[in-house]
Amino acid sequence: xxxxxNGSTIFDNGSMASGFGGSLVFLSKQTxxxxxxxxxxxxxxxxxxxxxxxxxxxxPATDNVQFEFNLSTDGGSNYNVTKTSSFFxxxxxxxxxESLSYRTNRDLAQSTSNQxxxxxxxxxxxxxLSGYLHLFNPSSTTFVKHFISVTNAVASADYSTNxxxxxYGNTTSSIxxxxxxxxxxxxxxxxxxxxxxx
Numbered sequence: 299x300x301x302x303x304n305g306s307t308i309f310d311n312g313s314m315a316s317g318f319g320g321s322l323v324f325l326s327k328q329t330x331x332x333x334x335x336x337x338x339x340x341x342x343x344x345x346x347x348x349x350x351x352x353x354x355x356x357x358p359a360t361d362n363v364q365f366e367f368n369l370s371t372d373g374g375s376n377y378n379v380t381k382t383s384s385f386f387x388x389x390x391x392x393x394x395x396e397s398l399s400y401r402t403n404r405d406l407a408q409s410t411s412n413q414x415x416x417x418x419x420x421x422x423x424x425x426x427l428s429g430y431l432h433l434f435n436p437s438s439t440t441f442v443k444h445f446i447s448v449t450n451a452v453a454s455a456d457y458s459t460n461x462x463x464x465x466y467g468n469t470t471s472s473i474x475x476x477x478x479x480x481x482x483x484x485x486x487x488x489x490x491x492x493x494x495x496x
Contacts, residue, residue, distance in 0.1 A: 365415050415429065418453040428450060
């Protein structure tokens with residue numbers, strides 16, 4: 299029996315309604331502990347056409363860094379898929395000042411580099427980032443692989459920074475692994491969960 303609230307099904311048969319047009323099916327969770335990176339090398343296959351990664355309280359060991367990801371077509375032997383993307387940022391400081399800007403220095407244009415998902419994360423004890431990455435139809439051998447990410451972090455200069463990133467992996471090969479890391483130093487702590495969207 300499902301749990302229904304205000305006419306909408308929230309949980310049904312162990313799955314959670316996602317708000318992304320389907321139900322979230324939990325696949326796996328990895329917890330960082332002074333980790334150089336976190337890689338998901340299983341669970342990304344043709345079972346689902348959409349996958350969702352959630353980031354919870356990702357705390358960097360190094361101050362003023364970016365949280366990044368890359369894609370693999372060979373089970374994680376190489377993370378070097380060519381990507382094209384756009385990156386917008388909104389921020390508001392604890393004292394004053396706000397901005398909305400297009401960050402051309404975080405865009406990728408046919409690059410195999412890591413894609414930043416949020417920038418300038420602080421490593422004070424109370425600073426971290428949370429958010430999600432949505433990956434569409436990674437097993438397709440016909441189409442490129444679109445992704446959308448929204449993140450929020452406490453920046454090293456004590457402001458709230460939101461990253462809005464979208465783009466595509468420019469490959470018709472299947473994506474079967476995803477790696478997350480900081481631009482410098484380890485991921486001190488935090489959880490990343492992987493869901494399929496049924």
